[in-house]
Amino acid sequence: xxxxxxxxxxxxxxxxxxxxxxxxxxxxxxxxxxxxxxxxxxxxxxxxxxxxxxxxxxxxxxxxxxxxxxxxxxxxxxxxxxxxxxxxxxxxxxxxxxxxxxxxxxxx
Amino acid sequence: xxxxxxxxxxxxxxxxxxxxxxxxxxxxxxxxxxxxxxxxxxxxxxxxxxxxxxxxxxxxxxxxxxxxxxxxxxxxxxxxxxxxxxxxxxxxxxxxxxxxxxxxxxxxxxxxxxxxxxxxxxxxxxxxxxxxxxxxxxxxxxxxxxxxxxxxx
Numbered sequence: 001x002x003x004x005x006x007x008x009x010x011x012x013x014x015x016x017x018x019x020x021x022x023x024x025x026x027x028x029x030x031x032x033x034x035x036x037x038x039x040x041x042x043x044x045x046x047x048x049x050x051x052x053x054x055x056x057x058x059x060x061x062x063x064x065x066x067x068x069x070x071x072x073x074x075x076x077x078x079x080x081x082x083x084x085x086x087x088x089x090x091x092x093x094x095x096x097x098x099x100x101x102x103x104x105x106x107x108x
Numbered sequence: 109x110x111x112x113x114x115x116x117x118x119x120x121x122x123x124x125x126x127x128x129x130x131x132x133x134x135x136x137x138x139x140x141x142x143x144x145x146x147x148x149x150x151x152x153x154x155x156x157x158x159x160x161x162x163x164x165x166x167x168x169x170x171x172x173x174x175x176x177x178x179x180x181x182x183x184x185x186x187x188x189x190x191x192x193x194x195x196x197x198x199x200x201x202x203x204x205x206x207x208x209x210x211x212x213x214x215x216x217x218x219x220x221x222x223x224x225x226x227x228x229x230x231x232x233x234x235x236x237x238x239x240x241x242x243x244x245x246x247x248x249x250x251x252x253x254x255x256x257x258x259x260x261x
Contacts (some may be wrong), residue, residue, distance in 0.1 A: 019218045032227070034204065055216065063222075068203050070176045070225040070258075077211075080187075080218025106143035 004028050008089055010103040014081035022053075023076045026091050026099060032067035048073055050092040056085040081107045136182035146201035146235050153197060153237060154245035163248040165236045171228060174258030183238050183246075187213075193220040195239040201231025227258040 008024040026048060033045030045067065053061040061077050084107045091099045153205060164182040171177045185193045192215050198208040208226050220238075228234075231254045237247045 032204075049245075058216075060214050060216040063224075064210040064212075066205060066207045066209060068200060068205065068208040068227050070227050074223070074225050076180075076223040078217050078219045078221055080216060082216075 004093075004097075004099060005097050005103045006089065006091060007074075008101055008103055010087055012104070013108070014107045016082065016107055018081045020076050020081055020105075021076055021078055022087070023074070024051075024089060024101075025072060025074045027072050028091075028093075030067070030069060030071045030073060031063075034067075042072075046094045048091045049065040049094055051075060052090045052092075053077075054090075054094055055079070057088075064069050081105065110135065110198050127174070144200040144201070146206040146233070149199055149206045150197075150235060150237050150247060154239070154247075157243075158237065158245040158247050161246045161248060163236055163238060163246060165234065165248050165250050167234050167250050167252050169230050169251075170253045170255065172255045174228040174254040174256055176258070177228050177254075178223065178251065179226050179234065180221065181236050182219070182221040185220045185240075187215050187218055187220055189215055190241075192241050193238050195235040196220070196222070197235075197239075198224075199235040200226070200228060200232055201235070202230045203228065208234075228252055228254045229237070229257040230254050 004027055006026040010022050011020050014020050028048050030048065031043045031046045035043050037043050047067055048065050051063040052059060052067065060079065063075060065073060066093045084105060087105065089101045114234065166180045179198065181196065183193050185191065193213050196211040196213065199206045200208050209224060211222055213220055231252065233249045233251050235247060235249045237245060239245055
């Protein structure tokens with residue numbers, strides 16, 4: 001199976017009060033527990049169940065995911081730029097693993 | 109004698125017919141009850157205090173592949189401390205489970221919108237339920253026609 005890899009696109013620079021769009025994607029199979037493998041066996045449920053975004057340590061956006069979300073979950077959301085800082089993204093897997101990523105943004 | 113027999117048969121057939129009508133009525137009732145899972149959930153979350161308004165829910169009218177259906181929404185809100193959207197629920201009434209996603213918003217975001225991709229197993233309604241900070245709820249729905257379902261199996 002391919003490696004689980006988070007990706008994200010955050011503008012490096014933004015103007016004050018500008019509304020930017022942040023796009024994220026994580027490579028993850030999102031097994032809903034209903035799919036079958038080649039031998040007809042059920043693949044156990046394994047999804048990303050939580051996605052959290054913090055900006056300078058404060059939570060700004062969160063999402064709870066269910067099996068109805070597609071493979072390789074893509075999430076895009078807006079953010080109002082006020083000051084420079086760092087975004088911390090965190091995806092939580094059903095097996096307890098956490099995948100993180102951080103991106104910096106300059107606001108002037 | 110022969111006539112009597114005929115009579116019995118016809119009575120039996122009428123009974124059978126009535127039974128068939130009753131069972132088919134029951135069946136349609138059952139079939140009608142199933143897609144309301146999402147609506148039930150909405151009632152549960154909002155405690156039936158929900159208004160149907162026109163929120164901007166962007167889903168394709170026809171989805172060729174139910175595995176990757178782009179969903180985006182944009183809710184008109186100033187997103188200030190006194191007036192903002194706290195939570196947005198995404199539900200679908202034809203999937204094995206009605207819940208699709210729950211988004212938690214904060215005032216730092218400036219606007220209330222998001223985009224994601226979801227699975228749709230068949231042609232169905234997609235619901236959007238928004239919870240405001242003052243405890244009000246608003247919902248909207250949109251029908252998506254699905255050519256190839258996307259829930260495995």
